Amino acid sequence: MNMTYRAAVCVKPVPDPNCYGKVGIDPVKKTITRAGIPNIFNPPDKNALEAALCLRTGAAYVAGAAYVAAISMSPPEGAEILREALAMGADEAYLLCDRAFAGADTLATSYSLYHGLRKIESEKGAPFDLIFCGAESADGATAQVSSQLGEWFGYPHLWNVFHLEESGGIFKLRTKLENGYMEWEAEPPMVLGVARELNKPRFISAMGVVKSRKKPLVTWGRTDLPGADDKYLGLAGSPTQAGDIFTPNIRREGRQISGSPDEITAGILSAIRASGAVAGM
């Protein structure tokens, strides 16, 4: 018998890759400037949301004892991504938005999300069974937040999950490795960093959009997270401070080798040898 779960999904707005050319760097704060650049839903976060929605079935859901809550720590325009999550099927959404959260590195981000999730739990009077994240974001791509969240909660956490089966409260999972995968068996509560191969996110239907308008989208600022400590929030609370961000000057060296085929071949081989690109040549 399939159980049903209270699930949270962390979703991040990321710059639309079609506009990467407009992404800039603040020369003073060394943070990314993305003013005027449209955001998209971080792709693996849709797989994370799909995974949570697939586990939300049955009577407990109808009775409201099981739900899927989407949460994002982002500037005000992050609300658009949360509306998309509601239209896709999330039951409620929470935006953590305050200048105090700005410029956060991964530790400060996961800390803020942790306090946002704990606040939802206290408001609902029940803990989350499952916390889903994407394996990595399309911009920072540090792939650190899901594991950090697991540490803040003190829960088991798995990263790069590409296979998930649930039965009777037991989860059988597989996580991607460079040359293979690992198999796991686990029980909630846990934090999962989801890979894009896990599933195919459902399309957002017109009915989904209509229904989403009646669903709660709550915005919380710094003062709504009284349990959080300023020394772990935002740029000031971020131990990782970008040293310098620059676009490396990658340039290729071209050289003409002429002569007979044998001479050209000999010239190419000696160039490869000289470069040391191939060991033992």
Ligand SMILES: Cc1cc2nc3c(=O)[nH]c(=O)nc-3n(C[C@H](O)[C@H](O)[C@H](O)COP(=O)(O)OP(=O)(O)OC[C@H]3O[C@@H](n4cnc5c(N)ncnc54)[C@H](O)[C@@H]3O)c2cc1C
């Ligand atoms: C180019 C660049 C380089 C950076 N390098 C570093 C660095 O080396 N170290 C560092 O600490 N920070 C770094 N940052 C800052 C970092 O991107 C932010 O802290 C970010 O909020 C979290 O890191 P991430 O995007 O790498 O998350 P990841 O760990 O890659 O994201 C994994 C998942 O966590 C969830 N998640 C992440 N951010 C949020 C959010 N704001 N709201 C909701 N869910 C979220 C999503 O489900 C996401 O799929 C960098 C940012 C940029 C743009």
